[in-house]
Amino acid sequence: MSKKGCLAITVVVIIIILILAVCGVFCVLIGSSFAEYDWATSGSENYKVVYQGGDDTIAVIPVEGVISDTSDSSDLWGSSIASSQIISDNIDKAIEDSNVKAIILNVNSPGGDVYASDIIYNKIKEAQAQGVKVVTLMRGTAASGGYYIAAPSDKIVANAITITGSIGVRMDFQSLAGLYEKLGIESRTITNSEGEYKTGEGLFDNDPSGEEDKIMQDIVDEAYDRFIGIIAEGRKMKENDVVELADGRILTGKQAKEAGLVDILGGFDEAVAAAEQEAGITNATVVSYDEYDFWSMLMGYVSNVANPTAEVMKLIDPTPGAKLRYIYAE
Numbered sequence: 001m002s003k004k005g006c007l008a009i010t011v012v013v014i015i016i017i018l019i020l021a022v023c024g025v026f027c028v029l030i031g032s033s034f035a036e037y038d039w040a041t042s043g044s045e046n047y048k049v050v051y052q053g054g055d056d057t058i059a060v061i062p063v064e065g066v067i068s069d070t071s072d073s074s075d076l077w078g079s080s081i082a083s084s085q086i087i088s089d090n091i092d093k094a095i096e097d098s099n100v101k102a103i104i105l106n107v108n109s110p111g112g113d114v115y116a117s118d119i120i121y122n123k124i125k126e127a128q129a130q131g132v133k134v135v136t137l138m139r140g141t142a143a144s145g146g147y148y149i150a151a152p153s154d155k156i157v158a159n160a161i162t163i164t165g166s167i168g169v170r171m172d173f174q175s176l177a178g179l180y181e182k183l184g185i186e187s188r189t190i191t192n193s194e195g196e197y198k199t200g201e202g203l204f205d206n207d208p209s210g211e212e213d214k215i216m217q218d219i220v221d222e223a224y225d226r227f228i229g230i231i232a233e234g235r236k237m238k239e240n241d242v243v244e245l246a247d248g249r250i251l252t253g254k255q256a257k258e259a260g261l262v263d264i265l266g267g268f269d270e271a272v273a274a275a276e277q278e279a280g281i282t283n284a285t286v287v288s289y290d291e292y293d294f295w296s297m298l299m300g301y302v303s304n305v306a307n308p309t310a311e312v313m314k315l316i317d318p319t320p321g322a323k324l325r326y327i328y329a330e
Contacts, residue, residue: 101279147164165245
């Protein structure tokens, strides 16, 4: 065999070895990440017992990540999503279980979509109407939409250094005109003859008092007024007192308690005690409704390992259109 032939075979063998090595490392990483995954209970009905007590049950429902109207619990960039569909389904399960006397919303969320937050809010009100008590446990962050869903709770528990508040509404717009110009891309839009507000161009004309700006401002203010009303009702506060806190500022759990937005400073044990007290029960069995979405978890993990731009892409919202949000963003 010629030297060139030997060299070619050597190169191929080295490439195969490298591929096998990469696959081996990848399998080890995947295996270690999902070693604790409970394959036997990986269905939508899955829950785990946190504490075994009597027949009376407290259901812990996680609200982890940005609140969104989706059926997924994580995205392709590996970020957790507080799916309004999954959370609502879990609340329904709690309502349908006659042993469940209270729900603990285990919240770690900066908020999210106005619509999705309102879906969860309405489902919480439904649970309360069925006689199920609701306690919110605020963990690292429970801001904006995270507070919106907490407001109707019978009791709110937060850590002293929880980030909460950020009461307000934002609507985000993006214009790609500058980018298109740099890339030499020309864009033309034709709307119906009465569609002067269809393109949204008036939002980028350097006139913040224009008619199109007023239209959008009215929408944001309407969502804001609803936010204020929900807090006033849930916390039994005067709307004027809520407005004083609702300028978008963030608060620590300690500050929120002093302002009347939080009832108890503490953690999980305090939330369980509050739930038992509200429901009039003792020695309750505590179960956690864990939603295992293996494929979303796998794809999120793969993207983080294989895609070095994943962290950057998490900051970019590729979907078009205005976004009306109850969200705290740094």
